[in-house]
Amino acid sequence: MTETQKYEIGGKGGIKVWTGLPVGTTVTLLNGAVGTITANPHDGGYVQVDWQEHPIDPSKVGKQEFVFFNEVQSATRPDGSTEALTSIGVATSTELDAEVDLGSLEGVILQQSVERFLYKEARLLDERRLVEWLNLLDTDLHYWMPMRRNIKFGEWDREFTDSETEINWFNEGKDILEGRIRQLNTGVHWPEEPVSRFEHIVTNVEIVDVTGDEICVNSKFFCYQNRLQDEVNTWVGRREDLLRRDSETGFKIVKRKIILAQNVMLPKVVNTFF
């Protein structure tokens, strides 16, 4: 077998996914060189190797080099395993953990009442009944829309900006929202004058936890803004709400995390709520 053939065969059948190989893994190249991984950039292409043996170029022994996956015959982890394809942290979803059986009559009624509350909330925003909307918010509300980063697969912790230490889009309580609504209701807030045509569509309402009076509910929104003659903006995303039962309004929103499907904010102004 020629060197070229060996190379290609090795490349097809060899180590295909690098990202899970830890530092300390021993790799053997098709050309017979043997080394130890000193760093893994998790880029899908390379590992950095410290050479112990290098029959082609013995001067490389003791030196470090980046090695492309196609050049490798085999790899053995420090624990002796040789399986190449390794998960590096697949995201998991929240499991339902409710005190109420959502299939029971009580559960169906709860689902109905939560949905009706969320639909009414959207309608108040679209009908510009903003002060009434405020009344659906708990005095201890945390209203949070993090920014979202472009991240590597597996770096889930980096995706959302931290509400405690970083800059977020919304990150405030009811008092600040009251101020925003005072401003919207002056009639001289120019990005909302003339007033916009907003339509909030709320869907995918899923109760994920019920504890006493508190209900965790996830939902999705599509918000369409049509303004002046031809200005159109859209915001699409998810929400993770903590609602608390309330004798006056049915529920109050205690916490809301708004997960907007944007990185750079594309509309010039955000003059509604989600």
Next chain:
Amino acid sequence: MANIVRALGDYSLASYIDGANGTVSRELYVNPEIFEQEMEQIFQRCWLFLGHESQLPNPGDFIISRMGTEEVIVVRDRKDHKIRAFLNSCRHRGMKVCRYDEGNNLVFTCPYHAWTYDTKGKLVGAGFYNHPEAYTDTLPKEDWGLLEVAQFKNFYGSLWATWDAKAPSFEDYLGPFTESLRHCLQSSDGDDNGLEFFTPFQRHRLPTNWKVPGFTSVTDLTHTAMTHRSASAAGLHQDRGQGKGKATKPFPQEKYAIGDHLLGHGGMCTFYNQPGVPEYVDEWFEPGVDDYFREATERKGSKLLDQIMAPHGWGGGHFAIFPAVMVDSWRLRWYHPHATGMTERWTLSAADKKAPKYVKDALRHYSERFNGPIGFFESDDMENWNYVFPASQGARARKANYFFNNGKGHGVYDDRLPGVIVNGSYTEEAQRARFSRWLAFMEARSWDDLYPINQSKTDRIW
């Protein structure tokens, strides 16, 4: 003189600025040919702001920033720990080598043909590099590193770069504003490089020409009352808290709109007429924050017993560094051109490194609710900046000129900032200075025509 808009006749660039009448052609804001030329003549030459070192504390840390319409990778090297900046474009086929906003990397690997670069930008691998039928001796790795900026400067923690090797030093580029910028990067008790900036960049799009906010939003005190009518009507004035404090001891100072027609910088400026600092005035509603700043201000005063502070923007006010950076003592805001009618606006906000968390939180939350597309104050600006563009673009509209005559001819030179004209706070002196320098850049063949300043050529076109 360059003739760039043939369709409109044989006009020179200078004919777009009517110094005698204080007007500027709307073509400057709406003409795509002028925009393309700006990307070459201005954004390839000027020192541009990239970010702050506090965004990349560790070896291998990187952020993606922008220079003009292009992305750059700003990265702290794993070995020498220095920060460098590179064009985010693979040398092989031009693919973006990094598509993450920030992170920590060992190498930057192109997903196309696996050319890979270390944190010094050096090419350290390519897919099939060792294959006997591939590159063999035809790819000299040392020649094919990422394209690095020509000059890079870490100025008291703030990071700046230029693509032009002939550009003067960053300090010479700033000229008399060097001390002003240094001052704005100090902690509130007067330590150099005393700020850390909250991550990440706040980034949003603004459908307008970059000069609309970049040139005309600096020292624009006549816009505030009307543009921000709703914020004051709703009791959301720009004060961080409720503007509750009042100074009890007078401190002699003078406030102006200033413009450096030679270098293009300028903005709001306060000159201080005695050593020390003005007394701290309460402005926060969060408990304890005023106490922190009052004590810090007193410490700063004790460091300046015999020293007059460098002139700088007043209050939360700002001065601008040509072409498009606005500097406050607590934030930096700047404008990246995307197209003639599309701009991306970035903001970074700061707090004293040494401040306790409750002070940092107060500053951070203030920044979140004040700045940008959701900021109750700045959202007003976006509407005006946006619709300037379509309303100036039409065949009739673009034949008209913008008025920039406010206060023209009433400014005077002031020895405290050599070469800079000071004028009334509500004048457009700083805006005119930016167009003065704009014209110089657009006509210059290279930095040889731009620095040292040829005063007889560029001074006082107005």
